[in-house]
Amino acid sequence: MRIYLDHNATTPVRDEVVRAMTETLEDVYGNPSSGHAEGGLARARVETAREQVAQCLGAMPSWVYFTAGASEANNAVLMGLLEQDRGGLVTSNVEHPSVDEPATCLEEAGVGVTRVPVDGEGLLDPEEVLEAAGPGTSLVSLIWANNETGVVQPMEEIAEGLRSRGIRLHVDATQALGKWPLDLSRVPVDYLSCSAHKLGGPKGTGCLLAREGAPIYPFIRGGPQERRMRGGTENVAGIVGFGRACALASDELSYRMVEYARLRDRLWEGLCAKVGEVRRNGSADHVLPNTLNVQFLDTPGEVLLQALDLEGVAVSAGAACHSGSISPSHVLTAMGLSPEQARSSLRLSIGHGVDTGQIDAAIGLFGELVGRIRRAGSA
Ligand SMILES: Cc1ncc(COP(=O)(O)O)c(C=O)c1O
Structure with a gap:
């Protein structure tokens, strides 16, 4: 039996989501833009999903624009700056590439970009963000919960500070949705990106949320869909699946926060006891429960990852493989880890279906395999 501890990469599609999507694929074949009953049924399904997504985020349905995932939503918000006054962008040095690369693109187009550094725990100082965001800043774009470390940024404080200065905030909430309370009726963010496949929905579906009054520009031109912002016939089944996954997340959030944290803490304590010579990267207090x-x-992370995979455990490395060479994670090096420390780090992420027995079995395997790799390295 496989033990899947890579739920931040993607998490299995929930049974309830598969059922809702299957029923849609089988029975709801109309085009949501068509004026007949078949079209109307498809339109109704899309609008129900919009309500489910909005409800999960404490937002209004009219703020939701469905996309093909969070990368598209992040690109849409950042590249939209080119349509505006080309004022500056403030972001951080631990962003997902789907924010970081558009930011570099903007920089090349002449937009001033400031990347605020995180501290050794992976946390941003709200004061530093507010200092970096001056009168010439059009947008601040920050990841709410980091995909590699799970570190959750003090977004309430940052959002309040920016709101009082009249500066717009975009958050990438892809990892936070379904694992952390997100309530836009309380936290004044202007734009939010998220993705269905990180919370039990299908891959290739997500949304950009733009609060009433926050300017957005068409990111796919050529159709009336999504209020002319994103042309193209909607992925109705995908959107239905996303909505269902959000409804499940709304119902289960408190349970998930307690249960995932219990399993995660058991894993950490087990690794300390059975493996030894381990360090936790990132804040242990401001972190996703999973x-x-x-x-x-x-212990080289890639070697350990492959050994674990052969024994049936799926995890993720603190490094990305680019054309054959292994470069250390920019998130971990931004927190002050050396390239070697980053290369010996792994991300373990818990989700639906993981149980105590699996955690205990994984701890045993970590003990055995890390011991073997260390002995081989010192021989
Ligand atoms: C923080 C973060 N942002 C954006 C993305 C991209 O999401 P998608 O796969 O929906 O494009 C991911 C996925 O890994 C992510 O973790």
Whole structure:
């Protein structure tokens, strides 16, 4: 039996979501833009999903624009700056590439970009963000919960500070949705990106949320869909699945926060006891309940990842493979880890279907395999 501890990469589609999508694919074949009954049925399904997504985020349905995932939503918000006054962008040095690369693109087009650094725990200082965001800033774009470390930024404080200065805030909430309370009726963010496949929905579906009054520009031209912002016939089944996954997340959030944290803490304590010479990367207090980023001293992460995979455990490395060479994670090095420390780090992330027995079995395997790799390295 496989033990899947890579739920931040993607998490299995929930049974309830599969059923809702299957029923849609089988029975709801109309085009939501058509004026007949078949079209109307498809339109109704899309609008129900819009309400479910909005409700999960404490937002209004009219703020939701469905996309093909969070990368598209992030690109849409950032590249939209080119349509505006080309004022500056403030972001951080631990962003997902779907924010970081558009930011570089904007920089090349002459937009001033400031990347605020995080501290050793992976946290932003709200004061530093507010200082970086001056009168010439058009947008601040920040990741709410980091995909590699799970570190959750003090977004309430940042959002309040920016709101009082009249500066717009975009948050990438892809990892936070379904694992952390997100309530836009309380936190004044202007734009939010998220993705269905991180919370039990299908891949290739997500949304951009733009609060009433926050300017957005068409990011796919050529059709009336999504209030002319994103042309193209809607992915009706995908959107239905996203809505269902959000409804489940709304119902289960408190349970998930307690249960995932219990399993994550058990895993961490087990690794400390059975493996030893481990360090936790990132804040242990401001972190998603499901994520653990661990440095295994004197143990190359890629070697450990492959050994675990062969034994049936799926995890993720603190490094990305670019054309054959392994570059250390920019998130971990931004927190002050050396390239070698980053290369000996793994991300372990928990989600639906993981149980105590699996955690205990994984701890046993970590103990055995890390011991073997360390002995081989010192031989
Ligand atoms: C923080 C973050 N932002 C954006 C994305 C991209 O999401 P999608 O796969 O829906 O494009 C991911 C996915 O890994 C992510 O973790």
